[in-house]
Amino acid sequence: MNYELAEAVIATFRKKDPSSHYEALSKFNYRAWRGTYRWLDANGLTLYLLERLQVFGIQAAIPEPVLLRLQENAQDNQAKTKQLFDEFMVINRAFRRAGLCYANLKGFTLAPDAFREAGQRLQLDLDFLVDRSHVSRCQQTLERHGYLLTGEGPNVKEFKAGNGQLPILKDLYKPKLQRCVEIHFDDVNDPDGRALQHDRLAKAGIRFWEDLELPILSDSDRFIALAHHLFKHLKSEWTRASWILEYVNFVNFNEENDALWAEVWQCASKSEETKLAIGVATRISQQIFDIRRMPDSLAWTIRQLPQTVSLWLDRYGEKVVFATFPGTKTHLLLHKAIARDGIVRSRETKRPFPLHRPARITVKSQSTSFLVNLRKVLEECRFFLFRLYFHLEQGCYYMIEAARWKRNVAFLQKTDPRQGELQIRNLDT
Incomplete structure (x- = not known):
């Protein structure tokens, strides 16, 4: 990954200065961009960067193969978003027929406040807030539509349907067979947490999608x-x-x-x-x-x-x-x-x-066939080794930073609170 290029990308979202952004981005060759693809994709910035370049009219600042890649990603994501929106409508209709007390979360409900339109955003799943007393009925509804419970926590359940094979990076923006839904439900016994579910659901508004009035949060x-x-x-x-x-x-x-x-x-x-x-x-x-x-x-x-x-x-x-x-x-x-x-x-x-x-x-x-299930086992093994390496590498890094953190906190307590944080920045240099 090229960190200078990553900083230049972040800078394009800070201020409207096309000429300076053109100058900064044009310094990097195709090799630098290729090495930064993974960071762009993982951070969800690929599609937003393309739109920023188009708004500023500085597409020529990046190598042509990179621009073609971003444009292809955007085109694929439009098809993927269409597929996800169709599933969004199917599930909403099913929830309405089941008489669930729920609201749509995140995703499509955040436009146009957080992004201009859904097609420019990489969205991987659908989220819903469901009254805790309706969670069992919600699960039954999803199971009738082919979803299986694949994970759960104190206030969330994750369901997946379709092919479980993981997409490779170049297909991240393409429509996929696997579908994922997260059901959230607030802890009604928590007196100091976020708004209780009955309050949030009672305040929920509505938004029109196609022929339906669907509930969203205030x-x-x-x-x-x-x-x-x-x-x-x-x-x-x-x-x-x-x-x-x-x-x-x-x-x-x-x-x-x-x-x-x-x-x-x-x-x-x-x-x-x-x-x-x-x-x-x-x-x-x-x-x-x-x-x-x-x-x-x-x-x-x-x-x-x-x-x-x-x-x-x-x-x-x-x-x-x-x-x-x-x-x-x-x-x-x-x-x-x-x-x-x-x-x-x-x-x-x-x-x-x-x-x-x-x-x-x-x-x-x-x-599914034996070979398909075998590929899934191999994917699970690769993922296990991937996580093991992460824990070993970052665990060692954490031990070093924990010692620095302890020293910095102690130093902060001994100094004027207004000046301590500024002095800490030079403590480890």
């Missing part, structure tokens, strides 16, 4: 869900840069919507976890991209961030964005910062090295 709940989603991934190994960009786009799109930001402030003031999630999401978004006009409610959440959380963002925020897939283990230090603050109680125990095998990435099927 504007404030869509934004808060974006913040929680980004915060959740920052606390994990991998965070897509496109999620940060979409957060920024949502803020910029609604910069004059004072009613929205007033409601966001009310929600954040009632929940420490929501306030922390918004503060972290906004702070890293401002670091990496550009929020044109910072709403007062969002600026307030940044000011409320604990010192150690701000320190983590300063030290590792950019490293998260420029990391190669599947990410890093520096998120473990963010967990330490949150636990040290103690305002938001930790629900997770994070270890540098996991004690369990990775989740399955393919779906077993009795109806």
